[in-house]
Amino acid sequence: MNRREFLTWVGVGGLASYLPVAIAACSPKATQSESPASPVRTDGFQPVGTVAELGQKGQILNKEFSGGAVLVVQNPANPKAVTAVNPSCTHEGCTVTWQADQKQFVCPCHDSKFTLDGKVTQGPAKTPLVTYEAKLEGNSVLVKAGKS
């Protein structure tokens, strides 16, 4: 290998090592909660985010919830009420998102749709989303592990 070939080889390797960083920097900001994992309280509820965060984004996705990932949204008819679901689509496991304009959870993979309480309104999914008991308390959004 001569000097020119060596420098070309090092240049390509260096560029390749920066590629994942560049891709990550260009990715859209996730709606995932910035809050650190909080311990489960004695009453079974776990803080998964803040009311301010929920108000800003309209939804909180917390992947550190003790019951698995949880997606919390405000009830469009009553902003003081919240709904929490496991965001794993019951068809093949893609992560659903809350579409506030449609007032439903939508799966990006095969377009299954679910009501606020997790019921299927459009397949191919046949089984409802798993739901959790959720509430607002002070500035915290709390979710209880286990089916509601």
Ligand code: FES
């Ligand atoms: S994984 Fe959600 S519709 Fe297929």
